[in-house]
Amino acid sequence: MMRNPFLHPNRVFSSGFYRDADPDFEVRTTLGRVASGAADIGEVLSTIAEIDEGDSQAWFDRWMALGERVQTIAEESAARGHLVSAAGSYLRASTYFGVALGSIDRLDSDELLVPTFRRHREAWDRFVDATSAKTERVEIPYEGITMPGYLFKLTGTDAERCLILVNGSDGTLSGLWGCAKAALERGYAVLMFDGPGQQSLLFEKDVPFRFDSEAVITPVVDFLLERPDVGSNRLAIYGVSQAGYWVPRALAFEHRIAAAVADPGVVEVSTSWIEHLPSGLRKLLAEGNERRFDLEMSLGMKLSRETSRMWNFRARPYRQDGYFKTIQEVLKYNLTDVVGRIRTPMFITDPEDEQFWPGQAKQLADMLPGEKMLSTFTAAEGANFHCQPLARTLTEQRMFDWLDDVLTR
Template structure:
């Protein structure tokens, strides 16, 4: 594992601290030194201690934000609300889906994110769009400057444990800087659909992605000929389905591949099994194995009509790097494979040990592919 193990003997905790919390600090969503103090108070291996300390940190920042806002200091309040959001998100992370504290902390983290939004320089729209008699929801961020008039757009989604709000701290800001509008949304098995409405993940994820593309095409400020897709982590599976089955996409990035969920995640990283079982609505390991047989890209990727980048860390301990090679092999041209090494940085899951290089690499490729002249797509 090419990163610092903050909690020796607990790679899941160490990964979350180094990859998720420290990277969020770099993007203004937390304070490293406060996080260090919180981590020092946690009894290693005690899940209740993890929840208790991060939840307390969230409560302290939430109270600070409210007090600063009452004093007429919105920028200070925004920062504190964003920190509270991430501390509440971190608190609930390792709780089982059946624990009522998980949903409560999730709702609190979303409330803090919403409280911060009015004080952004470029606040997003909170959006919903139709999905099979109900809806999906997320945020639409418009680019700054002249690109606001009519712009390319990205449908952006996470994976097994990433919520749409967190995508702001992963890459949404860098997408905006490159002139993209960005739809960060929660699909089935994610965020609000899972935690509030019990909507589980499904193998035919292209249905949810097509609903997001429908939303983007209908926006008058979006250039319908320049819609791209980015799926990260288990979103590498979801995005693979979308790239293969949604013909309106101009280009796609699978940021962390997942060719077969049973082989590449469930059996490769046993610690994640309870989370995946919750996400797909399985009642047991046997039920999960049966359901996961359908979560495969085998025989699907050959239908892709747009350029696809597959990118992965060679030392990924969460999703097997072989998933990237299998995904790439099944894709038709044009396609691009980038495996990041530990020596250069970027060897771990989602290149979280070197987002500084990996995110620009991906998004610059995407911008160039979206802008490359091609015959216009005729929509039915």
């Protein structure tokens, strides 16, 4: 019996936009930003419609072209005094430049990295200038330098709560806007910033990641508490992607934050690195054989340009010399020995089909000694995959309902 080809014709959610998991996830993530105005569906789908599978240069070129086109729209609206339209277009342009930025590791050269970042940040800054949200650019003192940030405050009223947004390993500030917008709508002030190894501090100042994130978050808390406009607010913190490690780690030592969200929970960052290594390399790593490990890794990288590019992209923020030293540094990103110190109530997302740290959200919840809420997100809800890319509205509803209840207490 012939199967009806139109019985279940709409399978893009389950089958994906691309066979390659990376661009497929990027498309899902970008579509998820539509809810906050940081992308538009037609712009995204028309951009990918002409990109062949595996054509990395075309992927970069078309996202850059889209960003430039939408930024031109923003500039025309701004010139005519249409600031709402200008702000929305600048925000979308920032997102699209950000997608291009995230794809540079697949190009033959990374010479466009800093120029592309600056295009992205320029569009973001113009959004900040045009938006109706009350915004202040800030510089947060940090070990002899400053971390650049943006403080969003309510217009015409005083906030009683402030939400600190902590980005992941390679996220852009425009990628955090959905969470910031949802917080502002609920009466929170919002602080977002570039931390060590992130965006401007990495690309322009060469400041690397650090595993002891309390050294980053404590100066942020100090900065907020010293300000008369937000110093009396109840503080909450949200960490996305790899910040699902950084936020709990900081809370093991920083106890002035009233509530936290880990999206998702991450206990051992290194598992997303080590699980892809052949057993022989894992054995050399366990034995501490640095010379042999680096030699075999070097030979493997010569056999696969794609693997070499991906390694360079992921290793860049750690700023270590050699393959072995990089993995040893990543191994420090482990909560096991400090999680028992955490007393801050925590909301933890646990998405079905988590690609990078499967099972670790529940592991973190089980390890936490204090109050916690483990929230499962499923494919049936359209909410699977890392950070629920196509279910950001649902994510925000759950986490802010929980945050409101905890902070009200």
